Amino acid sequence: MEKFIMICGYGGVAFELCKILLDNKNYITEKYNLDLKLKSIVGRHGQLYEEKGIDLEALLKFGKGSSAIEEYAKQKKLTLNTNIVFEGDVLVESTPTDLESGEPGLTYALKALDSGMNVVFASKGALVTNYKLISTKAANLGLKINYSGATAAALPTLDIGENSLSGARIKSIRGILNGTTNFILTEMFTNDINFEEALKNAQERGIAEKNPKLDISGFDSACKLLLIANKIFNKQYDISKVHIKGIDRLSDEDIHLVKANGQTIKLIATAEFDGKEVSMEVAPIPVSKTDMFSSVNGTNKCIAYNTFEMGQIFCAGGASDPMGAGAAVLKDIINLYK
Numbered sequence: 001m002e003k004f005i006m007i008c009g010y011g012g013v014a015f016e017l018c019k020i021l022l023d024n025k026n027y028i029t030e031k032y033n034l035d036l037k038l039k040s041i042v043g044r045h046g047q048l049y050e051e052k053g054i055d056l057e058a059l060l061k062f063g064k065g066s067s068a069i070e071e072y073a074k075q076k077k078l079t080l081n082t083n084i085v086f087e088g089d090v091l092v093e094s095t096p097t098d099l100e101s102g103e104p105g106l107t108y109a110l111k112a113l114d115s116g117m118n119v120v121f122a123s124k125g126a127l128v129t130n131y132k133l134i135s136t137k138a139a140n141l142g143l144k145i146n147y148s149g150a151t152a153a154a155l156p157t158l159d160i161g162e163n164s165l166s167g168a169r170i171k172s173i174r175g176i177l178n179g180t181t182n183f184i185l186t187e188m189f190t191n192d193i194n195f196e197e198a199l200k201n202a203q204e205r206g207i208a209e210k211n212p213k214l215d216i217s218g219f220d221s222a223c224k225l226l227l228i229a230n231k232i233f234n235k236q237y238d239i240s241k242v243h244i245k246g247i248d249r250l251s252d253e254d255i256h257l258v259k260a261n262g263q264t265i266k267l268i269a270t271a272e273f274d275g276k277e278v279s280m281e282v283a284p285i286p287v288s289k290t291d292m293f294s295s296v297n298g299t300n301k302c303i304a305y306n307t308f309e310m311g312q313i314f315c316a317g318g319a320s321d322p323m324g325a326g327a328a329v330l331k332d333i334i335n336l337y338k
């Protein structure tokens with residue numbers, strides 16, 4: 001089965017996706033009966049378009065970024081489209097995440113849906129700001145939106161709830177969804193250092209951004225939780241529905257007390273379903289040493305589903321780098337055609 005892919009945003013994730021598409025081409029065809037071809041890539045300054053498919057081997061030699069597309073076009077004597085053509089079976093949205101406007105991903109995703117394309121998101125911005133608009137449009141047009149890569153990269157946060165638990169009713173979902181804050185908390189509790197020192201360590205190792213607000217405030221975890229809960233419980237909530245408390249609001253006294261009790265603290269995202277509505281919260285929570293969450297350390301993440309019929313299912317780990325995210329995007333594409 002031949003399927004054509006269009007990519008918006010050719011950064012680290014899209015580069016890794018292209019590498020996997022090239023390296024695993026035969027495997028994908030044999031295992032899934034899918035012949036995936038990349039027809040176009042939209043960069044910051046225009047669209048690279050090739051009717052019969054872009055030569056991935058040649059493209060990858062130029063590295064990643066909009067400049068790589070421009071170099072490839074120059075070598076092949078092609079001109080970049082400034083009027084973007086939305087054509088193909090699936091759009092991969094991998095531009096930078098903007099949690100205020102949702103752009104540029106929002107415009108790209110809506111245009112792709114209007115052109116009859118399914119959309120696979122690595123970025124979160126459009127979904128967090130405009131979930132209702134995007135999911136309603138997709139449903140009305142009979143199209144699909146998948147976004148594993150946007151909800152903790154390789155950790156199968158959505159797949160478990162969407163596929164593996166089909167025969168059960170889900171009561172609640174709990175997760176450690178942000179690697180940066182988990183690293184900071186692990187440092188604080190295992191190396192007995194304070195928040196400021198732990199944050200500095202994370203920044204020095206490139207784990208935390210210079211401006212770590214999105215992570216330490218709990219907002220990144222809340223965005224992931226919202227997207228997971230909306231898909232699993234078939235809702236269209238917005239971010240205001242999530243109660244958020246970050247690790248930046250932990251007092252020395254809180255920490256002292258938890259340590260004295262032989263516990264540790266984890267930033268836990270929880271969604272509880274009462275059969276009608278879902279309540280969602282992100283908060284630093286004390287966990288005992290016997291809780292499975294206490295063994296999830298460093299930049300690792302995890303998710304646990306609690307069900308009526310199948311009990312509790314717990315999953316931890318998974319690469320949270322561009323290659324892990326690129327592979328998660330490919331999984332979402334493959335799942336569209338299973």
Ligand SMILES: NC(=O)c1ccc[n+]([C@@H]2O[C@H](COP(=O)([O-])OP(=O)(O)OC[C@H]3O[C@@H](n4cnc5c(N)ncnc54)[C@H](OP(=O)(O)O)[C@@H]3O)[C@@H](O)[C@H]2O)c1
Nearest residue numbers: 009010011012013043044065066096097122123321322325
């Ligand atoms: N990196 C990860 O491990 C990871 C994991 C999960 C999810 N994600 C999400 O996946 C998305 C992509 O991540 P990434 O690491 O690949 O980011 P990235 O390296 O910053 O790549 C983003 C790309 O988008 C391009 N771009 C910017 N504005 C654009 C526009 N208006 N139209 C088209 N392209 C535009 C950039 O162009 P220039 O090259 O000119 O800057 C860049 O090449 C992000 O939303 C990120 O949050 C990333």
